Amino acid sequence: MTDKISWRRLIALALLCCVVVVIFKLSSQPYSKQTIQPLLTRTLSYETAERLLPGLDIHYDGKEYRRDINPYGMIEFAFRKSAHLFVYGVLAAVTALVLSLFRLRSPAAAALSLAVVGLVAIMDEWNQRYSPARTPTYQDVLVDLTGGAISLAVCFGAAALYRQWRRKPCGRAKVVLICFPLEDRANRIERSAKRGSLFFLRLRDERPDQRFSFRNMLNMI
Numbered sequence: 001m002t003d004k005i006s007w008r009r010l011i012a013l014a015l016l017c018c019v020v021v022v023i024f025k026l027s028s029q030p031y032s033k034q035t036i037q038p039l040l041t042r043t044l045s046y047e048t049a050e051r052l053l054p055g056l057d058i059h060y061d062g063k064e065y066r067r068d069i070n071p072y073g074m075i076e077f078a079f080r081k082s083a084h085l086f087v088y089g090v091l092a093a094v095t096a097l098v099l100s101l102f103r104l105r106s107p108a109a110a111a112l113s114l115a116v117v118g119l120v121a122i123m124d125e126w127n128q129r130y131s132p133a134r135t136p137t138y139q140d141v142l143v144d145l146t147g148g149a150i151s152l153a154v155c156f157g158a159a160a161l162y163r164q165w166r167r168k169p170c171g172r173a174k175v176v177l178i179c180f181p182l183e184d185r186a187n188r189i190e191r192s193a194k195r196g197s198l199f200f201l202r203l204r205d206e207r208p209d210q211r212f213s214f215r216n217m218l219n220m221i
Helices: 002-027 037-043 046-052 071-101 106-130 138-167 182-194 214-220
Strands: 058-060 063-065 175-178 198-201
Touching: 002 071, 002 106, 037 071, 046 071, 058 071, 063 071, 071 106, 071 138, 106 138
Parallel strands: 175 198
Antiparallel strands: 058 063
């Protein structure tokens, strides 16, 4: 059992390292390798790209994104920020998985996971200083933290719902063979029904007039 837990921890740690390496690998690439505007220009006409976008003007890091001026740039902006949310959401989820394997409670694991997301995001932006045509911004750190927080809320919420579902006795009837005196059967059946368990009863007294059948038990419940 201990060896199995150790292997799980090693695999989770390796996965976390891979996610961090991918993040820094992407931040080290120049903008010319990451831009999708040439692809958008080849696949979408100007009118189609403009029609797909809402009539909103976005101001971000001193820049303005408008669909009537450069719809391709606005689509790329939405794509890049969505990628930030997704990648750092994955980082937060994997970090929480690693911490949970080390028996940390959910509040502590969530707080430490968000701290790891913030630390990696800051280092990621600092690394972009050395990439051509890339500028580090604190707004991207906030976007990364938002992605991590959303991911943690979804993961821990789903885990809580799963644990609550596992604790419910519905759908898993428990059949037990027990013996007890005739006068005590009603109280025992009532307590068993409240616990959600299904009991099959057999009396010590095997006389036909006192034999308690399965159908009678269901009628009493």
